[in-house]
Amino acid sequence: MKAFYVPVIRLFGMRSASLLVDPYADTLELPVSGELDPMSFEWEREQIVRHLGGQFQVVREIGRGGMGVVFLARDIALHRLVAIKVLRAEFTASEAHRERFRREARMTARLNHPNIVPVHSFGEVGGDAAEPPLVYIVMKYVHGESLAERMRRTGKLSATEVQQILKDLALALESAHRDGVVHRDLKAENILIDQDTGRAMLTDFGVALLRSLDPIRSESARAFGTPHYMSPEQAAGELDLDGRSDLYSLGVLGYYMLSGELPFDGLTFEALAARHIADIHTPLYSLVPGSPGVLCNIIERCLQKDRRERWQSGREMADALAKISQRRRWFQRARPATPSFAHAKIVAEFALLAEAMKAAFRWTMI
Numbered sequence: 001m002k003a004f005y006v007p008v009i010r011l012f013g014m015r016s017a018s019l020l021v022d023p024y025a026d027t028l029e030l031p032v033s034g035e036l037d038p039m040s041f042e043w044e045r046e047q048i049v050r051h052l053g054g055q056f057q058v059v060r061e062i063g064r065g066g067m068g069v070v071f072l073a074r075d076i077a078l079h080r081l082v083a084i085k086v087l088r089a090e091f092t093a094s095e096a097h098r099e100r101f102r103r104e105a106r107m108t109a110r111l112n113h114p115n116i117v118p119v120h121s122f123g124e125v126g127g128d129a130a131e132p133p134l135v136y137i138v139m140k141y142v143h144g145e146s147l148a149e150r151m152r153r154t155g156k157l158s159a160t161e162v163q164q165i166l167k168d169l170a171l172a173l174e175s176a177h178r179d180g181v182v183h184r185d186l187k188a189e190n191i192l193i194d195q196d197t198g199r200a201m202l203t204d205f206g207v208a209l210l211r212s213l214d215p216i217r218s219e220s221a222r223a224f225g226t227p228h229y230m231s232p233e234q235a236a237g238e239l240d241l242d243g244r245s246d247l248y249s250l251g252v253l254g255y256y257m258l259s260g261e262l263p264f265d266g267l268t269f270e271a272l273a274a275r276h277i278a279d280i281h282t283p284l285y286s287l288v289p290g291s292p293g294v295l296c297n298i299i300e301r302c303l304q305k306d307r308r309e310r311w312q313s314g315r316e317m318a319d320a321l322a323k324i325s326q327r328r329r330w331f332q333r334a335r336p337a338t339p340s341f342a343h344a345k346i347v348a349e350f351a352l353l354a355e356a357m358k359a360a361f362r363w364t365m366i
Contacts, residue, residue, distance in 0.1 A: 092132035115172035144195035148188035156260035168200035174314030177243035186249035235273035244307040251302020
């Protein structure tokens with residue numbers, strides 16, 4: 001199968017990994033407590049204290065990604081905790097990176113849904129010939145943990161938890177897609193689980209695509225995101241991505257939560273991309289035989305190669321999840337959803353078998 005990857009990549013017009021993957025996308029995994037380097041430079045923290053100390057009191061650093069550093073802070077006037085995301089020091093001198101940060105703030109601020117982490121404010125302060133400015137976004141602090149942290153702790157989740165998290169995220173994506181925003185980087189690290197309510201909340205729109213404003217050009221088709229979660233069309237660098245690409249990534253999340261494994265793995269971006277485009281994953285019903293069949297089928301439908309065969313909207317998927325019977329879902333057997341090309345092969349084999357049986361019948365009648 002490995003030899004098949006190269007022509008598939010060429011067929012879809014894919015370029016080298018260095019051109020496809022944005023090296024500055026804020027898609028690196030947020031570390032859990034204790035994983036942060038205690039010797040990491042303190043410029044970002046010092047700038048918050050210097051420029052925003054009258055409004056916010058920094059508590060601690062809670063995450064570091066490709067472009068930003070996130071701090072937990074107290075809003076002094078409003079007596080509440082907030083998360084402050086700061087553009088990393090090495091990127092503040094670049095107007096292009098500052099503009100991308102502004103764009104993330106504007107795009108997230110236009111979204112209004114209980115399952116999307118809201119933005120409180122954005123700002124740029126300081127900056128002169130000797131020192132770059134502080135560029136920051138103030139967001140709601142979600143008291144809890146990321147889905148990635150929970151998966152590291154538990155290995156996998158119960159079907160009930162998976163169903164609820166998928167429903168929350170499907171509704172969040174429905175709202176974002178209705179506003180023309182495609183997230184493009186759905187993954188466990190970008191999902192926060194509220195400790196009090198159990199609600200799943202979507203965050204980090206740093207590489208999101210605003211379909212109504214972003215021109216269709218080569219730059220907007222670069223494979224922003226995380227290779228393990230990319231849809232086939234996203235991995236292939238297609239120009240016209242829509243919300244169904246996010247629903248594929250949501251299917252990857254569901255598969256990972258229920259089984260503890262990702263559908264595809266690979267050592268390089270090209271290998272992973274080719275597998276998303278052309279390979280067949282192990283069906284959930286065989287990987288997790290005791291799981292509810294209806295839930296497996298909902299996730300499998302997300303993972304169809306052809307986006308026309310997936311759920312066509314987050315609302316459609318959320319409605320299907322809501323209809324799962326509390327009484328019967330544990331006893332229903334899964335019927336795996338097969339990719340269209342695999343289905344065609346099965347149909348062709350049955351047709352050949354039928355012809356052979358008819359021929360055998362004719363010979364016995366002679």
